[in-house]
Amino acid sequence: MTAAATPPSQPVLILGGGLMGLAVAHQLARRGRSVLVLSRRRSEAAGFVAAGMLAPHAEGLGGALLALGQASLGRIPAWVAEIEADSGLGCGLRPCGIVVPFATAAERDAYPTAAWGTALDRSALEREIPGIGPLWQAGLLFEQDGQIDNRRQLMRALERACVQRGVRFEEGSEVLELITTGRTSPAAASAPAAGTSTPPPTPGPRLEAVRLRRADGSTLSLPCRQAVLACGAWSARLLPQLPVYPVKGQMLSLQGPIGALPRVVFGPGTYLVPREDGLLVVGATSEAEAGFSEGLTPCGQRRLEQGIAALLPAASGWPPMERWWGFRPCTPDEGPLLGPGPIGGLWLATGHHRNGVLLAALSAELVAGGISGEASPGAGEHLEAFRWDRF
Template sequence: MTAACSSSSEPVLVLGGGLMGLAIAHQLARKGIAVTVLSRRRSEAAGFVAAGMLAPHAEGLSGPLLQLGQLSLGRVPSWVAQIEADSGLPCGLRSTGIVVPFRSDKERDLYPTAAFGEPLDREQLEQELPGLAPEWSAGLLFSQDGQIDNRRQLMRALESACVDRGVQFQEGVEVQELLQNHGQLKGVRTRDSEGTLSTLSCSQAMLCSGAWSAQLLPELQVFPVKGQMLSLQTPRGALRRVIFGPGTYFVPREDGLVVVGATSERNAGFNEGLTPQGQTT
């Protein structure tokens, strides 16, 4: 199942209307390829709730994953510029830098990505993060990392850019099954919000269903991990940098909203709503 350019009159189907589905649909449409996005409920997509940190260095990645993150980080500005040009809407990309605090210089210097950051002593750390508890005596500033306001800006701009480029949407549609013949994709079976079953013919599709993808391709080793967070409204400019600490992060938006996260719950499955762990963590 590929999305290579084809002379077929059938559109490429994008299965999932989250961040990845919209991003791929937009890029295909920019190449002149007909695209239809099938989405059960776009509001359940992680892109509408995630904090939007762009943090391959602050998260301490290593090896090929760090290389992938660095490559992605370098391409984000031009990608965002395309979306903003097509939609006329801002995406909320900000080069705020990210501070990672540590309890000692040794702990800081052993961090996997320490070589990519600016080392901070206690005085410098306090200048970046006034009011930080005294046990945090060192830090790293990754000025190349940043954030994007995906929930309030990026996702909306992507939707608008897709529409501007002629992407078609079928909302309230859940893909039940991939229809194949001798290993070749022939179509998908869907159910709409009223329970009506339909079959859509296609020879090319992009599977962008996130944690639900294994329901269509069981051989995929993906599963849901539930994360919960909260938002605090603070005075504008009260926190300049993103803080990435052990077990938590603070992501300040331009208007003073601070996103605080997050739990990591592998046992929650596809449960919607708050969980006891999320309320007590």
């Protein structure tokens, strides 16, 4: 299979050291593969931006994306246990449940994932979220959804777990170009894992090398037969045929009293994510029109503050802590691009839009399992549903 086609001396290259790159690198290393992560700038990764909600039901997902999210949610406890065992660091997983508030019971009952939640009336809503604003008369409680402290814990634990498993990193290395040969040798191509329904790669270009610029400014070509494109919102810059574009999100945090908010509140346009120590992470704007424009805007921050006042009025008086922003990697149907890409030997783990933290556990397993020829149950259907050329 694929593993045999790659000389052991040549590592699998991970293009992008954000959440998906780290998660795939870790799973490959756990499968005994040699891995090198090429990371342009760790601090710009959306993995350090996200609120860390694990929310397939609260987000109202549907179809194959809901199935992927539910399967990933189920995988998360074991995935976190692997990361914590390898790194010796906690990831901050909190299965605290998520409440979605509504102005009316009719809106609640029409929510796409209502069947997976517990219906709340106003008094039940007040019991779940003490101090919730008066606008909200109904709610759905999704006990199975939760959160993880990606920003302060998960990302660092993943980095450490990778290092402990022998993954090498080149921080400050920007991949400038994918260098290919004109045709694919089927034997050498990244064939799908046995038992999956993903079709074999069609003849076409095959990965030979990547050209990169190192932190010291030097450029070079690094030969490679297998790589994983995990460049997040920037993925289409390397491979323009990928329909991935940035959706900017602004965030802020407040310091609340410990335990003041027992569950995540997922309101329309604003959500409140309470960490164990009382930090309240508040998100997020959704600005597709902003492109890659950096920085906070008064309008975006005001929207978040208005959202806080509507959801939990008392929190408007909590001390402000931080404000930040980042770029979600979005696709036309808001689902990820997973599996073999348009170039032989190149796998994709990108386009996770607003659910990348939720989906990282299963995405890493699907991609690392596919590259290593170890298909997990159901892998074929997920890879088929999230092929890059499905649009």
